[in-house]
Amino acid sequence: xxxxxxxxxxxxxxxxxxxxxxxxxxxxxxxxxxxxxxxxxxxxxxxxxxxxxxxxxxxxxxxxxxxxxxxxxxxxxxxxxxxxxxxxxxxxxxxxxxxxxxxxxxxxxxxxxxxxxxxxxxxxxxxxxxxxxxxxxxxxxxxxxxxxxxxxxxxxxxxxxxxxxxxxxxxxxxxxxxxxxxxxxxxxxxxxxxxxxxxxxxxxxxxxxxxxxxxxxxxxxxxxxxxxxxxxxxxxxxxxxxxxxxxxxxxxxxxxxxxxxxxxxxxxxxxxxxxxxxxxxxxxxxxxxxxxxxxxxxxxxxxxxxxxxxxxxxxxxxxxxxxxxxxxxxxxxxxxxxxxxxxxxxxxx
Numbered sequence: 001x002x003x004x005x006x007x008x009x010x011x012x013x014x015x016x017x018x019x020x021x022x023x024x025x026x027x028x029x030x031x032x033x034x035x036x037x038x039x040x041x042x043x044x045x046x047x048x049x050x051x052x053x054x055x056x057x058x059x060x061x062x063x064x065x066x067x068x069x070x071x072x073x074x075x076x077x078x079x080x081x082x083x084x085x086x087x088x089x090x091x092x093x094x095x096x097x098x099x100x101x102x103x104x105x106x107x108x109x110x111x112x113x114x115x116x117x118x119x120x121x122x123x124x125x126x127x128x129x130x131x132x133x134x135x136x137x138x139x140x141x142x143x144x145x146x147x148x149x150x151x152x153x154x155x156x157x158x159x160x161x162x163x164x165x166x167x168x169x170x171x172x173x174x175x176x177x178x179x180x181x182x183x184x185x186x187x188x189x190x191x192x193x194x195x196x197x198x199x200x201x202x203x204x205x206x207x208x209x210x211x212x213x214x215x216x217x218x219x220x221x222x223x224x225x226x227x228x229x230x231x232x233x234x235x236x237x238x239x240x241x242x243x244x245x246x247x248x249x250x251x252x253x254x255x256x257x258x259x260x261x262x263x264x265x266x267x268x269x270x271x272x273x274x275x276x277x278x279x280x281x282x283x284x285x286x287x288x289x290x291x292x293x294x295x296x297x298x299x300x301x302x303x304x305x306x307x308x309x310x311x312x313x314x315x316x317x318x319x320x321x322x323x324x325x326x327x328x329x330x331x332x333x334x335x336x337x338x339x340x341x342x343x344x345x346x347x348x349x
Contacts, residue, residue, distance in 0.1 A: 007281040011273040018270045041258050042267040049271025055326050057275045058298035061282035067235050075236055083243050083272045089265045095125045111261035127313050128198035134309035135176050135202030141303035142172035154296035183310050195313055209238050292340050297333020301326040
């Protein structure tokens with residue numbers, strides 16, 4: 001218990017400061033009632049972020065344990081700045097800058113003085129955001145399940161079948177393209193162009209980051225596959241893009257609770273601190289090795305999230321469904337891991 005609390009020291013501090021700041025902002029808008037409302041909404045947003053991003057922590061930990069200590073530290077320091085300020089503040093602003101063709105300062109002023117209009121612009125940009133995130137995250141999940149070196153199967157029959165499909169070169173990209181064609185067949189003609197462009201960019205971004213990782217690792221002098229897996233800048237960039245893709249759903253969903261950009265940044269930023277703390281704990285305590293199927297559950301959660309993001313381009317899906325499904329897969333994988341440990345005793349990984 002004491003060790004767990006050690007990892008949560010900074011998240012607890014940020015939670016206290018963030019909730020106080022949220023209450024002060026609310027007080028400025030509407031006195032005591034506004035302070036209480038903003039305080040509660042910030043707490044709900046933090047829980048929303050944690051529930052949507054726990055699978056992200058597991059995937060991050062799996063990649064992070066293969067990185068060099070220097071790049072681990074950089075991800076956990078620079079990375080949190082990018083995750084909190086980049087995705088929770090700059091990203092929503094840039095959506096409005098591009099969609100409404102405003103300058104950054106005008107977008108900031110719009111967020112402060114006309115939050116309803118700001119929220120409307122964000123929601124109108126939801127389709128290309130969901131298309132990009134859906135295609136990118138689907139490739140992340142399929143690359144895991146199609147990996148020929150994968151040797152642990154949780155939902156054994158399906159995962160073995162997917163691994164056999166992975167013997168066909170480029171199958172994961174073909175699968176994503178099929179999903180894109182299905183969605184395009186259901187979309188109104190006025191929306192299919194923006195969906196197709198954003199989804200293709202998601203595929204290209206995944207391939208570009210993957211290629212850049214291999215180039216940088218080779219350039220860094222890592223000649224063997226084992227050395228290349230340790231990663232550096234390439235792995236760092238991969239994790240940052242992955243973080244961004246996970247953040248799309250939370251940022252868009254946050255506008256269903258509030259249109260205040262600053263409150264959204266505080267609430268989601270608090271949640272992001274807990275996700276980072278969980279990532280560090282998973283790496284340092286070797287939790288992934290202790291729970292055999294936890295990683296499998298995380299990637300099933302990612303695959304479901306990508307499918308839901310595609311589905312959101314056709315009709316709204318409440319964020320609570322996304323969060324519950326993701327948590328459900330991870331919870332079932334956790335219970336399956338405990339059952340496996342009981343059956344195998346000291347031979348557990």
